[in-house]
Amino acid sequence: MSLSSFLAIIVLATIEGGLVALPRADALAQLHRLRSPAWAALLPGSILIGTFGPLAAPSMARALVVLAAVATPALAAVAILAVVRGPKPALIAAGLGLALGAARVTGWLGETSDSLVTALGCLALGAGLVRLIPAKWMLVGVVCMCAADVVLLMSGAGETASQVMAGATASVHLPTFDQAAFGPIATDYPDLVLAGVLGGFLAGHRYQGRAAMLLIALATGSGMLLPLVGWLPATVPVTAAFIIFCLEHRSRRADSARPAARPAVAARSAPAPREAAA
Secondary structure: OOHHHHHHHHHHHHHHHHHHHOEOOOOOHHHHHHOOHHHHHHHHHHHHHHHHHHHHOHHHHHHHHHHHHHHHHHHHHHHHHHOEOOOHHHHHHHHHHHHHHHHHOOHHHHHHHHHHHHHHHHHHHHHHHHHHOOHHHHHHHHHHHHHHHHHHHHHOHHHHHHHHHHHHHHHOOOOOOOEEEEOOEEEEHHHHHHHHHHHHHHOOOOOHHHHHHHHHHHHHHHHOOHHHHOOOOOHHHHHHHHHHHHHHHHHHHHHHHOOOOOOOOOOOOOOOOOOOOO
16 A cells, blocks of 8 residues: 555545534534434435446436535535534635635645535535434434445445446536545545534534544544455444444443432431430
């Protein structure tokens, strides 16, 4: 593995961790009234549509690329204004800088701007899905998404669809915002959305920072295997972190629900009342 690939893996893992650390607890709270278990189907559905759509109709690949190019900057603006923690003036200034870099700058700086705008757009989608999907259905949707990703990559369909999407991306002469990429290493749109889901789910929770660090470690370790296998489902590290913190949260809730043992108190016999003196 070259030094540039090694650094790219670390940077992309850090971006995923940032998507977990950045959301605030009240992000997009107005979407809560639309909550329904049916929204959980969007998590595995995004993988299935993104794979079989371009394979069935290659023109759909170009349509998805154009949709990402148009919608992602708007979603990134939503993330800066309504999802990311921090002072608004500084966030807006950073967002304008990223937009300028994505539109005007080439080389590694332009690549970084494109990737961060894409990540912010995915963060807005992830935080929105957290508001739409009931908590008890969230883990089901995440695990189903990961399972679909693994099966499709093992079958070869995921790799073929990625090649079709890459061809469509090359034919669009605009910033496409369909993945976060540094050199030959890339993290696709659904994988970034899933990291945003984890961040939105843990936003405001004491586990949020720890989950971000864990995801950086897991994503970095997974990326180090790329020279050996070529393709890896990037949903696996996010899902693993999700499961770990869900289990830890449930364990702590169970412990806190147990009644505390009362300390043993030695029984003392009350003194007999004294007879009044005559």
